[in-house]
Amino acid sequence: MPVTAPASPRHAPVGADPAAPRGETLPGPALSRLRPVDREVLGLYLLTRAALWTTAYCTRWLFPSDGDARAPEPVLASFERWDWGHFLHIARDGYFPGEDGTGPGPGPGHGDNREAFFPGFPLLLRAVHTVVADWTVAGLLISFVAGAVAVVALARIAELHLPGAHAGRRAALFLLLSPCAVFLAAGYSEALFLAFALPAWLAAQRHRWPLAALLAAGATTVRISGLFLAAALAVHFLMTVRTRRRRAALLALPALPALLYFWYLYERTGDWTAWKHAQERGWYRHFRAPWEAWAQTWHEAFAHTQATGYAALFQADLAAMVLGLVLLALLVRRRRWPEAVYIALTLWALGTSYWYMSVARSTLLWWPLWIGLAVGTLRGRTTTTVYVCLVAPLSTVLTLTFLTGRWAG
Known part of the structure; x- marks a missing residue:
């Protein structure tokens, strides 16, 4: 759980140097050449990628979709599922296929809710596809490179909490072994989001506000x-910067991509909330009170109304919500207000729909969790061993669930 480094006062912003005057830029670049700890983290990243692909290879032989199959499915087929299809269709055909914009695309009449997905990943996928012919390979390559950027940035943020104590290596390890880590390798948007968001947060800790705002804008795409x-960055900015007028305008930059995307959808559909309506149609994200959403998810998880596979994933989302609430409480207790804002908004968005969906998967984006675990477990090796022993089986099970096509959430 999030624990403040002993040398930092409780009121200090995350990663701030207590000895530095408020508003001064900390020494050293936010992103620089690779250091020994970065290379160590990248080595760990490559090992876990090799382990995941070994699992994917074995899965296609041991768990074929047809029990009587004599030949395995192509290994890439394991990653061509669910959200990947939406990203592929957007990258290949756009949001509104057909010359008149009435093709099998968005809208309740077509059953395709692709406008629920922001354009950043599909745009990059289309660009990479100009060089890499296979769409799936292009998507996996994006996540591979983005994941490497993300784990290095995560390690550097953790090192700000407790320099020289291997906090960065542990934070990366905990993320890469987390139950839903398979989504960092798939052609999904989690790795790319972290590749923007974590360097943005690192830049903010160094008071590189233009860079932080630009990277956060990338995350919003x-x-x-x-x-x-962006909200967390704004809180951090207000807590640490004296002269705010000249730089305050930077805080609006991350919202620009979202506004442009909503405007684009409005121009094509006449609906300013087309993104929200697509979420509601496709994933039952109608607003409900938090206690109603919890009750509905609990019912689906334990009332035997769903197939066991679906029920198990509802149970995972319930556990993730409890974990998120505990994390939020600890952040508030430690007065980590910027991170608390980020987690609170995330939990509110995920916990106020018809039922919980993708809450467990969203833990990948909770960087305060991985940093807090890393800092907290530095006091002894036992806690790290316990984490690995408990989480590794869950990670293996959920990886197999995804690779065999049984994931639904």
Whole structure:
């Protein structure tokens, strides 16, 4: 759980140097050449990628969709599922296929809710496809490179909490072994979002506000969570910067991609809330009170109304929500207000729909969790061993669930 480094006062912003005057830029660049700890983290990243692809190879032989199959499915087929289809269709055909914009695209009449996905990943996928012919390979390559950027940035943020104590390596390890880590390798948007969001947060800790705002804007092109990041950056800015007028305008930059996307959808559909309506149609994200959403999810998880696979994923989302609330409480207790704002907005967005969906998966984006675990477990090796022993089986099970096509959430 999030724990403040002993040398930092409780009221200090995350990563701030207590000895530095408020508003001064900390020494050293936010992003610089690779250091030994960065290379160590990248080595760990490559090992976990090799382990995941070994699992994917074995899965296609041991768990074929047809029990009587004599030949395995192509290995890439394991990653061509669910959200990937939406990203592929957007990248290949756009949001409104057909010359008249009435093709099998968005809208309740077509059953395709692709406008629920922000354009950042599909645009990059289309660009990479100009060089890499296979769409799936292009998507996996984006996530591979983005994941490497993300784990290095995560490690550097953790090192700000407790320099020289291997906090960065542990934070990366905890993220890469987390139950839903398979989504960092798939052609999904989590890795790309983190590749923008974590360097943005690192830049903010160094008071590089133009860079932080620009990177946060990149995160907002990828996921709505970029707006939650922007809110956290705004709180951090207000807590640490004296002269605010000249730089305050930077805080609006991350919202610009979302506004442009909503405007684009409005121009094509006449609906300023087309993104929200697509979420409601496709994923039952109608607003409900938090206690109603909890009750509905609990019912689906334990009332035997769903197939066991679906029920198990509802149970995972319930556990993730409890974890998120505990994390939020600890952040508030430690007065980590920027991170608390980010987690609070995330939990509100996920916890106020018809039922919980993708809450467990969203833990990948909760960087205060991985940093807090890393800092908290530095006091002894036992806690790290416990984490690995408990989480590794869950990660393996959920990875198999995804690779075999049984994931639904």
